[in-house]
Amino acid sequence: MRWPWVILGGALLVAPLTFQDPFYERMIALVLMWAVLASAWNIVGGYAGQVSFGHAIFFGVGAYVPLLVYTHWHGVPLLGIPVGIAVSVGIAAIVGMPTFRLRGHYFSMATIAVAELFRLLVTNWEFVGAARGLGGPAIGRTIWDLSYRSSVPYYYIFLVVLCLVLAFTCWMERTRMGYYLRAVKSGERAARSLGVSAPRYKLYAMIASAAFTSLGGSLYAVMLGFVDPDSVFGIMVSVQMVIMAALGGAGTLVGPLVGAALLIPLQTFANSLFGGEGSGLTFILYGGIIILLSRFEPGGLVEIWGRYMAWTGRKGRGE
């Protein structure tokens, strides 16, 4: 099982060299960014089964804080990244404690409500730029501003962060926490009877997920150099994380990567082909994916692949 990972790692390292076009360079950087976000969501949504539609909060906080550091104190946006993570973790703990008492759809609905509350708050708060949003340094003052014309440096930054998220997820899968989260997802009542403190472990998952989502949001803001409430706190940010993880296979390591690798190019091409109308097409695509997944394959593409491999294995043995 190591070779596929080595090949994938090698391909990811050389990918920007094969795309000499800024359009494609930007697209693959976005693929990695969304792979980071979907993988971060996967920790709490996929492994613990707590389908949060409120992760835009952490993405938005992560995006805003570095640009706030620049706007108000002319500091290096990079300094805002740990602050953004700390704020996101705090919000995750505060939001998580009451909402994790809710089950299933009620939890998801509560997260939507809290995320919308944040969007409205930021839209009307002058200190954070209100509806206009915030901008970063137009031209990099020092190397620490991370301001590049090309998307390639951002691609490699996202690659490093993706490796971090995957390493954490891999480690988590093998620890008590990974087993407990999967048990809670499968049956909270039975898990608790085995000594699993479900609220505590769900909270740990939410905190880890919020930290990585915030980091992704910060890097997105640094790359783009501009954020506004709708683009980072909007519900579509959360929906995209959910759809990517679910399409690939929520609760699996590679599922979110597969989802991001498929959906971001699709979305990018739809936007470039159909212009403004392309975004509407993206929503139709997302709706279709939700319907198909919930009706036919909640396990996502990874599950289909696993079943196909089992089938070919059986066929090979002549069963």
Place this chain on the structure above:
Amino acid sequence: MSSTTLLKAQKVSKAFQGFWAVMGADFELSPGEIVGIIGPNGAGKSTFFNCLSGEMVPTSGSVIFRDTNVTRATPEQHARLGIGRTYQVPATFEDMTILDNVMVGAFLRRAHQADARKEAMQVLDFTGLGAQADHRAKSLGTPGRKRLEIARALATKPRLLLLDEALSGLTPLEIQQAIGLVRQIHQTGVTLVIVEHIMEVVLTLAQRVIVFNHGQIIATGRPEEIVNDPKVVDAYLGAGRKSRRFSARSGPNGRGA
């Protein structure tokens, strides 16, 4: 509380919006006992059982386990103190392997994956599921799932194991095998409380039987005393059919093996 008492329930009552499912149940359990709880459908035995396992908080009364008041303790606190349980409808973690299911239980006393796996494999071998360790739980039939639930609870190293109809839905042969397993568990020093519809199981396994009817304990005693107790016969068969004695294989409401 006497040093020979493992668990003591005092005047336990549970009401659901004015309906008293359990009323003033008193119950004591000594270490090493096997106690059966029987009663017709809706008698309150499962509610009482849930109050003992922490699944429900009694409306009044108290539950003491090894000198610790667990009346309001959460199910996970019950597990940590050494009370394991199974469910009437098996609640296995379907998409996890059989080994992983049991490892979830083993992680309660083992912090590291390798130790938890070793512990879980021992329990799986003990319960006869070792050969299927890598299969997903959903690949098991009802007997396998019930066995897996027992294995999972055993992995938490309980002092007291509460079995909620762990043998219902099994064939006569499977029941015999399951009775053998319960006996083996008992021999390891685990105290057992069994809620069961199948009289054969209760009469074969239990050293003491408690009978519930209309939310109250109407009889308690050795199995052979219980089957001839007029109040029990009334509860199960109705006053007009006192002359009939229910056989070992029959259960209330026609249910049984």
